[in-house]
Amino acid sequence: MELLDQQLGVHAEAWRNWIRQAEADAxxxxxxxxxxxxxxxxxxxxxxxxxxxxxxxxxxxTPAVLADLPGTAGLTTVTVTDSPRTRSA
Structure with a gap:
């Protein structure tokens, strides 16, 4: 396998990941x-x-739901917005 790694210029870890992914796909x-x-x-x-x-x-x-629940008098809600996520694909 090491000779094939060298000939193709592919790291052994890449081979391992490709094999694992093929197994997951199967x-x-x-x-x-x-x-x-x-x-x-x-x-x-x-x-x-x-x-x-x-x-x-x-x-x-949410405020309407909280108003109907016992023990929630005086609770306030806070609006939280998500910031855009960046992903490397």
Whole structure:
């Protein structure tokens, strides 16, 4: 394997990662996601508006919900916005 590493100029760790990923794609290991799942997650991240979360969908109704719960008198809500995340793909 070392000779092949040298001939192709590929580091042994890269080979190991490629083999592990191929095994995950073939459902032979469960400790890492398949390439299809990774691509689906990336697609969903691209399609999701920046700062959009389930919390932002629920946040407008939070004061009304708190008002109906016992022991929540005097509580206030704070709006928190997410900053755009940067990811290296």
């Amino acid at each position: 459902d032979e290991r469960t400790d890492r996601p398949s390439s299809d799942l990774v691509e689906e997650n990336r697609r969903l991240l691209r399609e999701t508006p920046t700062g959009s979360t389930m919390d932002s969908a629920v946040a407008p109704s």
